[in-house]
Amino acid sequence: MTEEKTLKISKIEDGIVIDHIKAGSAMEVLSVLKITSRSGFTVSMLMNVRSSNGSLKDIVKIEKKILKKKELDLISMVSPDATINIVEKFAITEKFRVSLPENVEDLIKCQNQNCITNAKEPVKSVFKREKTGSRNNYRCQYCERTMSLEEIRNSIIK
Numbered sequence: 001m002t003e004e005k006t007l008k009i010s011k012i013e014d015g016i017v018i019d020h021i022k023a024g025s026a027m028e029v030l031s032v033l034k035i036t037s038r039s040g041f042t043v044s045m046l047m048n049v050r051s052s053n054g055s056l057k058d059i060v061k062i063e064k065k066i067l068k069k070k071e072l073d074l075i076s077m078v079s080p081d082a083t084i085n086i087v088e089k090f091a092i093t094e095k096f097r098v099s100l101p102e103n104v105e106d107l108i109k110c111q112n113q114n115c116i117t118n119a120k121e122p123v124k125s126v127f128k129r130e131k132t133g134s135r136n137n138y139r140c141q142y143c144e145r146t147m148s149l150e151e152i153r154n155s156i157i158k
């Protein structure tokens with residue numbers, strides 16, 4: 001294909017490219033990373049672009065950004081198939097797929113209103129992953145409530 005057809009946004013020199021984000025979830029990825037226009041990062045975003053396998057995806061590029069473990073965990077919950085590309089001097093030095101964490105501490109609000117983690121003097125929430133077939137659920141370690149990945153996504157503490 002000609003460059004006019006393929007090149008959408010430029011390559012970055014240093015930073016991270018979050019690729020293969022579920023189409024439509026790019027803004028949510030930025031949101032869990034707490035990146036806004038005031039954060040000072042140079043960010044580029046592609047939404048609903050064609051991936052090599054023919055399906056649609058989103059891409060987020062953040063220059064000079066280093067991701068912490070907690071941030072990787074949050075991205076995995078929003079978009080479990082996302083890949084992280086670490087770019088240094090224009091070259092990709094590391095590429096990996098995010099993976100759902102076994103334990104999620106202090107990032108999720110338990111959906112059970114009576115849970116001690118939602119009490120007036122709250123205890124930090126702790127969820128453990130439970131895999132049943134291809135489904136991933138998370139169980140609150142205090143009240144035993146299980147939450148689907150979809151519920152988990154909607155319960156990320158802002």
Ligand code: CTP
Pocket residue numbers: 010011012013017019052059061083085087089090091092095
């Ligand atoms: N990228 C970038 N800046 C660089 C290098 C790569 O923005 N200096 C971006 C590319 O534009 C692409 C992503 O990082 O969106 C992954 O690049 P690459 O591994 O070269 O592409 P693919 O082989 O298509 O990736 P994959 O196999 O993971 O689909």
Ligand code: ZN
Pocket residue numbers: 110111112115116117140141142143144145
């Ligand atoms: Zn609970």
